[in-house]
Amino acid sequence: MARPAHPRARVSTLAHIGIITKYNFLNYFRARRFYVMLAIVALISGLFTFLVAYYQPPGLVGAGDALSFYKGGWGNFATFVVVLSTAFFGGDAISGEFQNRTGYFLVPNPIRRSAIYVGKWLAAMAASSIILAVFALIMIANGLYYYPGDFPSELLQSIAFAWVYLAAALSLMFTFSSLFKSTSVSILMGVILLLFVFNFVDLIISSVAGYEPVYSITYAAGIIPNVLTVPFPAHVTSIPAGARFELKSFNATIPEGLAILGIYFVVMAVVGLWLFQRKEFSA
Amino acid sequence: MAPSLEAAGLTKRFGEFTALSGLNLKIQGTKCVGFLGPNGAGKTTTMKMFTGLISATSGTALINGVDVSRDKKAALASCSTLIETPEIYPSLTPKEALSMLCEIRGVPATERSKRIDEALGRVKMQEWEGRKVGSFSKGMKQRVNVASTLLSDPDVIILDEPSVGLDPRGMSEVRDIVRSLGNRLVFMSSHLLAEVTEVCQEVALIDHGKLIVYDSIENVTAKFAGGSGAVKIGFSRAVDIQTGTAISKLDGVTSFSRVNDRHVLVKFDPKVLSQEKLFETIAGMKAGAQTFESESGLEDAYLSLIKETL
Ligand SMILES: Nc1ncnc2c1ncn2[C@@H]1O[C@H](COP(=O)(O)OP(=O)(O)OP(=O)(O)O)[C@@H](O)[C@H]1O
Ligand SMILES: [Mg+2]
Numbered sequence: 001m002a003r004p005a006h007p008r009a010r011v012s013t014l015a016h017i018g019i020i021t022k023y024n025f026l027n028y029f030r031a032r033r034f035y036v037m038l039a040i041v042a043l044i045s046g047l048f049t050f051l052v053a054y055y056q057p058p059g060l061v062g063a064g065d066a067l068s069f070y071k072g073g074w075g076n077f078a079t080f081v082v083v084l085s086t087a088f089f090g091g092d093a094i095s096g097e098f099q100n101r102t103g104y105f106l107v108p109n110p111i112r113r114s115a116i117y118v119g120k121w122l123a124a125m126a127a128s129s130i131i132l133a134v135f136a137l138i139m140i141a142n143g144l145y146y147y148p149g150d151f152p153s154e155l156l157q158s159i160a161f162a163w164v165y166l167a168a169a170l171s172l173m174f175t176f177s178s179l180f181k182s183t184s185v186s187i188l189m190g191v192i193l194l195l196f197v198f199n200f201v202d203l204i205i206s207s208v209a210g211y212e213p214v215y216s217i218t219y220a221a222g223i224i225p226n227v228l229t230v231p232f233p234a235h236v237t238s239i240p241a242g243a244r245f246e247l248k249s250f251n252a253t254i255p256e257g258l259a260i261l262g263i264y265f266v267v268m269a270v271v272g273l274w275l276f277q278r279k280e281f282s283a
Numbered sequence: 284m285a286p287s288l289e290a291a292g293l294t295k296r297f298g299e300f301t302a303l304s305g306l307n308l309k310i311q312g313t314k315c316v317g318f319l320g321p322n323g324a325g326k327t328t329t330m331k332m333f334t335g336l337i338s339a340t341s342g343t344a345l346i347n348g349v350d351v352s353r354d355k356k357a358a359l360a361s362c363s364t365l366i367e368t369p370e371i372y373p374s375l376t377p378k379e380a381l382s383m384l385c386e387i388r389g390v391p392a393t394e395r396s397k398r399i400d401e402a403l404g405r406v407k408m409q410e411w412e413g414r415k416v417g418s419f420s421k422g423m424k425q426r427v428n429v430a431s432t433l434l435s436d437p438d439v440i441i442l443d444e445p446s447v448g449l450d451p452r453g454m455s456e457v458r459d460i461v462r463s464l465g466n467r468l469v470f471m472s473s474h475l476l477a478e479v480t481e482v483c484q485e486v487a488l489i490d491h492g493k494l495i496v497y498d499s500i501e502n503v504t505a506k507f508a509g510g511s512g513a514v515k516i517g518f519s520r521a522v523d524i525q526t527g528t529a530i531s532k533l534d535g536v537t538s539f540s541r542v543n544d545r546h547v548l549v550k551f552d553p554k555v556l557s558q559e560k561l562f563e564t565i566a567g568m569k570a571g572a573q574t575f576e577s578e579s580g581l582e583d584a585y586l587s588l589i590k591e592t593l
Binding site for chain 1: 297328331334335336337338355356357358359360361362363364366367368369370371372373374375379380383384386387388389390391415428431435436
């Protein structure tokens with residue numbers, strides 16, 4: 001006795017990526033952490049708005065110009081918002097599939113692991129982009145209030161760079177989340193690396209050893225605030241320290257910064273995917 | 284082509300420890316095969332290699348002739364699985380989670396909602412289809428997991444202890460579901476030998492990562508259960524001592540034990556005493572014998588094959 005045949009279409013990997021993105025985004029959008037992240041952004045920008053309105057710091061308002069206003073607001077906090085969003089949406093994206101056992105529901109299906117990885121990355125990118133956009137909009141609203149009609153093109157560049165940094169940092173965060181099976185470890189390692197380790201190592205390498213930290217993603221992200229400084233800060237500055245010694249400090253140029261971020265994005269995507277492909281669902 | 288599952292020299296090592304050692308097993312056709320073995324025998328490990336959750340150290344796992352490690356997407360195209368106890372994204376509803384699987388598995392958009400309703404109906408979870416999975420109990424989640432295997436009309440279904448965590452009615456519903464999956468190949472691990480006897484035609488038994496036997500339940504029972512038959516008899520009133528003694532003294536009865544007041548378990552040698560004759564004799568005692576339930580010899584066979592656990 002033959003069973004009535006039910007139609008079943010072959011689904012392309014591209015379509016699979018779209019499906020995974022859609023449902024993961026839905027999951028993010030419903031989850032508490034999305035709103036926690038929004039609240040953090042609201043808190044940072046609300047505090048900024050309030051303090052500026054209250055103290056009217058002369059460097060930002062009054063004698064200042066729109067560019068230095070955006071440098072002090074957006075420029076100071078954008079990279080922090082990026083790192084926090086990637087931690088929130090990317091830090092446990094893959095490790096969570098193992099620790100929370102959701103991978104046992106998803107992986108044993110006719111779908112490539114790469115489609116799951118890319119789909120989840122896109123969903124995290126979408127969620128983080130919303131957060132970053134909300135932050136940018138509040139900062140711009142502030143700027144337009146104090147400097148109506150003065151909208152510097154450098155700000156648009158800075159926002160675009162922040163978005164590139166977001167893509168690269170999320171790629172790195174996904175690699176961490178494929179490296180560890182525990183969600184808290186992967187999130188913590190990613191955040192510590194992006195907020196402290198790179199900055200610390202860069203400082204030593206550049207000032208003490210005198211090398212430019214071209215290996216560093218946070219060094220490259222320096223272009224986000226720096227583009228708001230006109231003219232663009234010098235690539236190298238040396239401060240003499242004692243008779244025979246000098247402390248060097250570096251600023252990545254825009255092409256250099258973008259290249260480093262691009263390389264991070266690509267290399268980390270490849271490494272993270274490679275790790276996820278090989279990772280075993282076993283206790 | 285008949286659906287098939289094949290393990291060829293399938294081996295899995297975790298460091299020094301060999302969890303599965305050169306498993307050769309070919310299952311073909313539409314039937315239900317029980318996968319038995321003590322805790323830690325390697326059942327879940329085997330099934331994980333069939334579903335791409337882990338990769339084999341050596342050997343191959345093929346579904347419908349397709350090597351899972353080469354092309355998981357093609358191998359699982361017509362195979363649905365339930366391995367251990369999966370979790371669903373907590374903020375999705377069962378309906379959304381099952382939609383996701385329908386889309387991944389290429390169920391046409393026009394059919395999705397009908398199939399999802401049907402599958403949730405089978406596990407009695409329709410009422411909950413719009414609630415978030417995060418708040419569900421373990422058994423409720425497992426019901427949704429069982430439903431997830433029914434969506435895309437697969438040829439092959441791999442179930443790893445599907446009724447674990449379910450209430451008695453849930454277990455019986457899963458048995459009914461598996462029984463009704465006719466015209467498919469179902470490969471199901473379970474520790475519930477009664478469940479296996481009821482729904483499966485064949486069993487594969489492994490221990491310490493090695494296949495002990497793969498055969499029909501009748502053959503396994505006949506070969507390894509010491510050739511004994513067993514029957515559980517229910518009485519309408521408490522079984523008195525005389526009746527007990529009379530039964531145990533019957534020619535061919537090898538053992539007699541009380542399950543409770545009104546139920547006894549009688550083992551017998553079918554070569555000396557046929558099951559039919561035993562029924563007739565006991566009914567003739569007018570002691571209120573009401574129900575005769577044939578116990579499978581699977582437990583005996585299992586116990587004689589597996590001498591120790593772990
Ligand atoms: N990641 C791992 N690392 C080391 N050993 C493992 C790992 N995963 C499984 N094992 C071992 O492999 C063996 C087989 O485990 P498996 O889960 O396949 O058993 P099982 O037959 O499903 O048992 P149960 O009936 O308890 O579910 C066990 O001894 C287990 O300890
Ligand atoms: Mg198991």
